[in-house]
Amino acid sequence: MTANSLGKNAPPRFYQRFIGGVVQNHDWPRITTQLSGAQFQPRDAGLNFLIINAPIREWSQPNILPLGQSFVGAVSVMDGHRLHVLDLNAMRQRPIRDNPQAFTSWVLEKLTECLSSFRPDVIGIGGIITQYARIKRMTEQCKRIHPDIPIILGGGIATCMPEFMLRRLDIDIVVREEGELTISELLERIELAQPLDGIKGTLFKRYNGDGSFDIVDNGIRPQIGGRELGLDALPWPLRSRWPEEDVYKHNPIGHLNWQNKWKDGAATDAGSYSLAMLGSRGCPYAVNACDYCYTTYLGPKYRLRSPREVVNEMEALKSEYGVNYLHFLDDLLIANPKWAYELFDELKLRRRQTGFKIEWGGTCRTNIIAAEVLKARKSGAPSILERAYEVGMRQAGYGVETGSPTILKSIDKSGQTVDAIRVAIGETIRVFGYADCSFMIGSPGETRETVRETVELCKEIGLAPEVFFFTTAYPGTTFWQLALKKGLVAKAVTGKPGPADEDMIEEYCMRLGEQGDAVRTNFSDLPDEEIVELSWWAVKELGAQNVYRHPHTGDIEPERSPLVRGANDASL
Numbered sequence: 001m002t003a004n005s006l007g008k009n010a011p012p013r014f015y016q017r018f019i020g021g022v023v024q025n026h027d028w029p030r031i032t033t034q035l036s037g038a039q040f041q042p043r044d045a046g047l048n049f050l051i052i053n054a055p056i057r058e059w060s061q062p063n064i065l066p067l068g069q070s071f072v073g074a075v076s077v078m079d080g081h082r083l084h085v086l087d088l089n090a091m092r093q094r095p096i097r098d099n100p101q102a103f104t105s106w107v108l109e110k111l112t113e114c115l116s117s118f119r120p121d122v123i124g125i126g127g128i129i130t131q132y133a134r135i136k137r138m139t140e141q142c143k144r145i146h147p148d149i150p151i152i153l154g155g156g157i158a159t160c161m162p163e164f165m166l167r168r169l170d171i172d173i174v175v176r177e178e179g180e181l182t183i184s185e186l187l188e189r190i191e192l193a194q195p196l197d198g199i200k201g202t203l204f205k206r207y208n209g210d211g212s213f214d215i216v217d218n219g220i221r222p223q224i225g226g227r228e229l230g231l232d233a234l235p236w237p238l239r240s241r242w243p244e245e246d247v248y249k250h251n252p253i254g255h256l257n258w259q260n261k262w263k264d265g266a267a268t269d270a271g272s273y274s275l276a277m278l279g280s281r282g283c284p285y286a287v288n289a290c291d292y293c294y295t296t297y298l299g300p301k302y303r304l305r306s307p308r309e310v311v312n313e314m315e316a317l318k319s320e321y322g323v324n325y326l327h328f329l330d331d332l333l334i335a336n337p338k339w340a341y342e343l344f345d346e347l348k349l350r351r352r353q354t355g356f357k358i359e360w361g362g363t364c365r366t367n368i369i370a371a372e373v374l375k376a377r378k379s380g381a382p383s384i385l386e387r388a389y390e391v392g393m394r395q396a397g398y399g400v401e402t403g404s405p406t407i408l409k410s411i412d413k414s415g416q417t418v419d420a421i422r423v424a425i426g427e428t429i430r431v432f433g434y435a436d437c438s439f440m441i442g443s444p445g446e447t448r449e450t451v452r453e454t455v456e457l458c459k460e461i462g463l464a465p466e467v468f469f470f471t472t473a474y475p476g477t478t479f480w481q482l483a484l485k486k487g488l489v490a491k492a493v494t495g496k497p498g499p500a501d502e503d504m505i506e507e508y509c510m511r512l513g514e515q516g517d518a519v520r521t522n523f524s525d526l527p528d529e530e531i532v533e534l535s536w537w538a539v540k541e542l543g544a545q546n547v548y549r550h551p552h553t554g555d556i557e558p559e560r561s562p563l564v565r566g567a568n569d570a571s572l
Contacts, residue, residue, distance in 0.1 A: 126155030361395030
């Protein structure tokens with residue numbers, strides 16, 4: 001059988017295209033551009049598949065398409081299912097600043113209306129752990145209306161504590177890590193009314209006759225390979241089924257709203273449009289992850305798409321949606337300098353061939369950028385950031401977290417040093433005019449002196465940070481285990497340190513919001529009140545972007561004199 005005939009005769013289900021995470025043929029059709037979706041028509045036996053996007057960051061304009069859901073949605077359409085999307089985050093259309101009870105009622109009302117007008121055969125919902133409370137209420141409502149319809153939970157919230165989620169939420173199945181292949185096989189089994197045993201990447205409830213259930217863990221699915229091995233063969237996000245055109249592109253992200261992000265994320269220029277995309281999956285530091293960071297929700301291996309594939313999508317997005325800027329949501333975009341230079345070359349080539357150019361931004365890491373900058377200085381060549389600027393890069397985001405050598409070591413910020421921060425951030429400011437940097441306060445070993453070290457380093461290199469967060473323990477991280485050990489999860493719930501049972505853990509998850517709206521797991525020996533004061537001092541001293549809210553309550557911080565005990569003298 002020839003490659004061309006294989007390309008015309010793709011397996012009936014998307015997951016069957018892969019063996020061990022490696023695609024078996026690159027010619028098989030897939031969804032990429034909006035027009036490409038027309039070749040995939042629903043089958044009579046296909047399922048009615050409802051995907052629900054729960055509200056997130058409700059203090060801000062809705063500005064980011066749920067990429068994970070839209071990848072899964074594309075696969076379901078390619079497999080012949082009938083996809084319906086309820087995007088409650090986009091439907092709110094504006095920030096929610098008051099009367100949260102009324103908003104909750106609105107969410108449940110819209111959910112009920114959807115479940116009445118579109119009777120699904122299966123429901124998919126997911127997100128991140130900070131959406132736990134919202135997802136819990138929504139899945140309860142789904143089960144009240146349609147108790148026999150299976151509910152699938154996906155995303156980081158599912159992967160971080162899969163068995164916990166099955167015990168505590170009204171869901172039936174968890175899909176963990178990457179979901180494209182798993183959802184394809186799972187929907188096939190549901191369509192054919194076959195047992196769910198053996199579907200790698202899932203856990204599910206096996207119900208007993210008395211109403212109880214056992215949890216079945218089918219194990220981890222092999223990761224999808226990088227570049228031409230796998231990621232290049234995935235469909236692009238099925239943006240047309242979400243309100244990308246009507247809502248998301250109008251609410252800027254990245255470089256376009258850097259100065260407005262922590263107010264409400266509203267656009268400052270009505271003629272500027274942005275969208276989000278991905279160039280990679282995972283983090284190269286996932287195996288030895290920073291203690292505070294949950295990087296393994298997409299698996300332990302860092303993988304990249306081919307630069308040509310990335311630029312193809314970039315060019316299509318500009319053509320289809322008229323965007324001025326694209327923001328990469330990768331955990332770490334510029335992690336492999338060789339790949340980055342290939343991307344720059346591809347962008348330059350495309351400009352010569354078609355005239356395509358666009359502004360873009362993404363995440364970097366100081367030790368990687370610093371090494372490339374120093375190498376360029378020795379050779380007299382343009383730096384990696386100068387080369388990136390030449391092809392449209394306008395924002396580099398860094399999770400610097402601290403300027404203290406002591407805290408860098410305590411949070412296991414592998415490879416990052418104060419010297420690397422100086423070089424990388426200094427070059428970023430020189431080339432881009434600013435650096436998009438976030439910091440944390442309240443890590444193990446934090447003192448007034450370590451906070452001062454952070455502030456002084458920022459002053460030295462002329463950095464006005466984006467935001468100061470409070471160090472917060474999230475499930476799936478090293479800090480989560482440390483917080484449980486130190487009794488900080490219980491303290492966040494009850495006010496007193498101690499052991500945390502599952503009820504306490506759930507209450508902690510119910511209360512989770514942004515990292516900066518409350519001190520939840522203060523790992524230092526300083527009182528929580530002093531951590532708050534120190535954070536405000538740092539914000540005001542450096543002119544950080546979250547001066548308007550800390551960061552998301554909607555309140556402007558009242559002036560204090562002094563902002564922190566000793567902040568105006570040498571005693572800090």
